[in-house]
Amino acid sequence: MRRWLADTGWRHLVGFFMLAFALFPLVFVISASLNPRGTLTASATLFDGASLDNYLKLFTSPTLPYTRWFANTMIIAGATAVLTVLLAASAAYAFSRFRFRGRRLGLLGLLLVQMFPQVLGAVAIFLLMARIKGVFPGIGLGTQWGLVMVYLGGAMGVNTFLIKGFFDSIPRELDDAAKVDGASHARVFFTIILRLGAPVLAVIGLLAFINTVNEFLVASVILQSPSEHTLAVGLYTLISERLSANWGVFAAGALIGAIPSVLLFRFLQRYIVSGLLRGSVKG
Incomplete structure (x- = not known):
């Protein structure tokens, strides 16, 4: 196990960290787009009360x-x-x-x-x-x-x-x-x-x-x-x-x-x- 971590394991850990770092903003934006409250801080959890209302407003609102x-x-x-x-x-x-x-x-x-x-x-x-x-x-x-x-x-x-x-x-x-x-x-x-x-x-x-x-x-x-x-x-x-x-x-x-x-x-x-x-x- 130690040898694997020393040879290639640390590379996987670094890669996983960089992937999470890159994907988190995208996941956060997707969660915000599904938030019916229209805010960024209404909930402490992602995708809480997910709804497509925001997407519908884009195409149905007469003022938008x-x-x-x-x-x-x-x-x-x-x-x-x-x-x-x-x-x-x-x-x-x-x-x-x-x-x-x-x-x-x-x-x-x-x-x-x-x-x-x-x-x-x-x-x-x-x-x-x-x-x-x-x-x-x-x-x-x-x-x-x-x-x-x-x-x-x-x-x-x-x-x-x-x-x-x-x-x-x-x-x-x-x-x-x-x-x-x-x-x-x-x-x-x-x-x-x-x-x-x-x-x-x-x-x-x-x-x-x-x-x-x-x-x-x-x-x-x-x-x-x-x-x-x-x-x-x-x-x-x-x-x-x-x-x-x-x-x-x-x-x-x-x-x-x-x-x-x-x-x-x-x-x-x-x-x-x-x-x-x-x-x-x-x-």
């Missing part, structure tokens, strides 16, 4: 447009993920395959921009989007597409660098062979590079989708109408007032809102390891 918030989040996150992949892949292809003055400086500049905390740009983003609204109302302050534009600008740096590392690992001989057959850069990019780069593109799309679903600060600045809110902003209104905070409905909404991210992660799981490892190669 949860389905609208959910749809807004999926539209914004989906559009951001797709456009982020296309724009970052296009920029990465240029940095990987072309040689031009300022190439390395431009790539370094994209990375340096990511080092500034997002909160520092909140006021600047608000003023910029307010001015844009006066010229292009469809993508200005208070619009979902305006929020997508802000997300796209903030996602270019790290994503471009990661995709470039992956594209650098693709042999240039494939490009040359295609060009000999008369293929243009656009055809090489869309028919060869994007197909071979599917693993890293899946990773970038997944990360962009999850980050958009979870993002709160910029969404709360840009989206002003309750009907335009995302899940993060909409659910915050349920607990923003201390006396009327309903943590049960908040927890239920958060759990349902996490389902698309979990399903997408499960679907793209086989791409994640290979995409991140190959994308980490510096070119």
Whole structure:
């Protein structure tokens, strides 16, 4: 017994402790979502008096447009993920395959921009989007597409660098062979590079989708109408007032809102390891 504990037993104990540490918050949130009292401290035991009332309120309450918030989040996150992949892949292809003055400086500049905390740009983003609204109302302050534009600008740096590392690992001989057959850069990019780069593109799309679903600060600045809110902003209104905070409905909404991210992660799981490892190669 002592030998087993010394060799492998302690590893099992550490693993069990880490698993319990990771699962407890999730179990606590599930318990809170099933708590009909709508509080976090109404009972000393988990799942005491479990009920589905909080889940029903999400879809039946006339003052709680949860389905609208959910749809807004999926539209914004989906559009951001797709456009982020296309724009970052296009920029990465240029940095990987072309040689031009300022190439390395431009790539370094994209990375340096990511080092500034997002909160520092909140006021600047608000003023910029307010001015844009006066010229292009469809993508200005208070619009979902305006929020997508802000997300796209903030996602270019790290994503471009990661995709470039992956594209650098693709042999240039494939490009040359295609060009000999008369293929243009656009055809090489869309028919060869994007197909071979599917693993890293899946990773970038997944990360962009999850980050958009979870993002709160910029969404709360840009989206002003309750009907335009995302899940993060909409659910915050349920607990923003201390006396009327309903943590049960908040927890239920958060759990349902996490389902698309979990399903997408499960679907793209086989791409994640290979995409991140190959994308980490510096070119």
